[in-house]
Every structure is written in C-alpha cells, then in structure tokens.
Amino acid sequence: MRLALVTGTSSGIGDALAHELLRRGWSVIGVSRRPSAIRTDRYTHLRVDLQDPAAMIGRIETSIGARLSDPGVGRLALVNNAAHIALLGPAPQIDPAELLKVYAVNIAAPVSLMGLFLRRGRPQCPLRIVNLSSGAATRPLPGMAAYCTSKAALRMAGMVLAAELEDDGPAGRQHADATILSYEPGIVDTEMQAAARSAPANVMPMVKMFKQFAAEGRLVPPATPAAEIADYLEGDRHPKFSEWRHGGPQARRT
Numbered sequence: 001m002r003l004a005l006v007t008g009t010s011s012g013i014g015d016a017l018a019h020e021l022l023r024r025g026w027s028v029i030g031v032s033r034r035p036s037a038i039r040t041d042r043y044t045h046l047r048v049d050l051q052d053p054a055a056m057i058g059r060i061e062t063s064i065g066a067r068l069s070d071p072g073v074g075r076l077a078l079v080n081n082a083a084h085i086a087l088l089g090p091a092p093q094i095d096p097a098e099l100l101k102v103y104a105v106n107i108a109a110p111v112s113l114m115g116l117f118l119r120r121g122r123p124q125c126p127l128r129i130v131n132l133s134s135g136a137a138t139r140p141l142p143g144m145a146a147y148c149t150s151k152a153a154l155r156m157a158g159m160v161l162a163a164e165l166e167d168d169g170p171a172g173r174q175h176a177d178a179t180i181l182s183y184e185p186g187i188v189d190t191e192m193q194a195a196a197r198s199a200p201a202n203v204m205p206m207v208k209m210f211k212q213f214a215a216e217g218r219l220v221p222p223a224t225p226a227a228e229i230a231d232y233l234e235g236d237r238h239p240k241f242s243e244w245r246h247g248g249p250q251a252r253r254t
C-alpha cells in the first residue's frame with residue numbers, strides 16, 4: 001500500500017492531487033479546515049486548522065501516527081500544499097498577529113509534519129516529501145512580504161532537511177531513501193489566484209500582474225501540477241533535494 005498525506009485538499013492543487021493519487025491507487029489522508037467532497041474508502045479527511053501547529057501535530061499523530069508506521073505501507077509521501085495566501089499589504093500595514101498565522105500555516109506546520117513523518121515513518125520505507133513553493137520564494141513582490149518570506153523559509157527548510165538526510169547526517173543514517181522536492185506549480189487556476197486578482201491595489205500592488213495572467217489565458221488547471229507532483233512521489237533515484245518548476249521554456253529541474 002502507498003500512503004500520502006496531502007494538506008489543503010478542500011480546493012485547488014491539493015484537491016486535484018488527492019484525485020490524481022487515488023486514481024493511481026494510493027491511499028490518501030487529506031487535511032484542511034473545510035470538508036472534502038471526495039468519498040472513497042482509500043481517502044480519509046481530517047478537518048484540522050494548521051494555524052495552531054502544536055494542536056495540529058498532536059491531533060494528526062493521534063489520528064494517523066500508527067498508519068505511518070504500518071509495515072504494510074510500502075511507500076510514504078507528505079505533500080505540504082496548504083498555504084495562507086497572506087495578502088497583508090506593504091510593511092506599514094502588516095498586522096503582527098496575522099503575520100504569525102501566516103508563518104504558522106506556511107512554515108511551522110509543514111516543518112512539524114516533516115518531523116512527524118521522520119519520527120513515525122519506518123526507516124526502511126521510501127519517503128517522498130513535496131513542499132509547494134512559489135516564484136515568491138526567490139522574487140520580492142511588493143505587498144507580499146508575509147507570503148514571500150514564508151515561502152523562502154519553506155524552501156530553505158527542505159534544503160536543511162535534505163542536508164540532515166545525507167548519508168552521514170543524523171536522519172540519513174535511519175532514512176536512507178527519503179527525498180525532498182521544492183515545487184513551483186506555475187500560475188494555477190485556483191481560489192488563491194482569484195483572491196490575488198480581486199485584492200485592492202493598496203493592499204496588493206501586484207494586482208495588475210495577476211489580472212494580466214488571467215487575461216492572457218496563462219493559468220493552468222490544477223490537474224497539471226498535480227500530475228507532476230504525483231510523478232515525483234512515484235519516482236526513485238531523486239537527489240536528496242530537488243527543485244522543480246512547472247512547465248514553460250524557463251522550467252528548471254535540479
């Protein structure tokens with residue numbers, strides 16, 4: 001049995017990925033605040049708020065910790081897909097309490113989940129981790145400090161974990177076949193893009209760019225990145241850390 005936990009399965013890329021993995025025969029545990037419309041024996045939905053990582057990790061470990069260690073699981077996957085879109089505006093407008101929520105969902109929760117999978121996954125079981133990244137992880141976008149910095153931190157968290165997983169690293173001695181992908185899905189037709197297009201220009205100076213993406217027909221359906229993520233999860237011989245960007249001539253894979 002192949003088992004994946006995907007965060008953010010109530011919409012967008014997470015929902016498409018859950019469908020794609022189920023179609024390929026995986027068992028899937030989905031996490032989000034809203035319910036999922038998916039109804040099949042191989043799908044379990046946990047309604048959890050990632051804004052409280054300590055409560056979240058306790059709840060998830062209690063609910064599915066034993067499944068992560070199950071000897072019947074031949075491949076384990078974690079996809080940190082959920083994100084707080086974080087339209088907090090330029091620096092003078094940023095509310096510190098909201099900023100903490102962004103960092104909780106976009107960094108603390110994914111890092112805690114990576115730790116849970118390393119603690120509870122069987123050492124001999126192949127483990128694939130995908131962290132959803134963004135051009136915003138490496139490109140400064142005015143009005144998006146919270147989102148940009150959280151995605152940059154998540155990208156780095158994957159790199160650090162990969163370094164720990166090197167053969168002579170603390171986790172590598174246990175999890176010989178664990179690899180991490182930082183994946184930029186491109187411009188995807190989801191609720192997140194719709195929110196970015198409809199934000200006021202004083203909060204989101206880049207709103208014109210997001211409207212232009214839609215006007216030029218550049219949005220791809222969520223099924224497209226979902227298939228690429230699923231391919232990675234099923235693949236072998238990946239480097240400990242890889243970085244992929246979806247589609248286009250500028251796409252890079254390392």
Ligand SMILES: NC(=O)c1ccc[n+]([C@@H]2O[C@H](COP(=O)([O-])OP(=O)(O)OC[C@H]3O[C@@H](n4cnc5c(N)ncnc54)[C@H](OP(=O)(O)O)[C@@H]3O)[C@@H](O)[C@H]2O)c1
Pocket residue numbers: 007008009010011012013014031032033034035048049050051080081082083084105132133134135184185186187188189190191192193
């Ligand atoms: N769409 C794009 O163009 C694009 C581009 C670059 C990167 N990305 C990345 O791709 C990923 C997926 O985004 P998407 O476009 O598919 O967005 P989306 O349709 O808005 O989905 C976001 C998901 O995250 C979940 N989520 C948000 N806050 C949560 C919380 N506090 N607790 C639990 N779940 C929470 C939402 O579920 P609930 O609301 O039900 O909790 C939802 O299922 C994100 O990491 C995003 O940064 C997207």
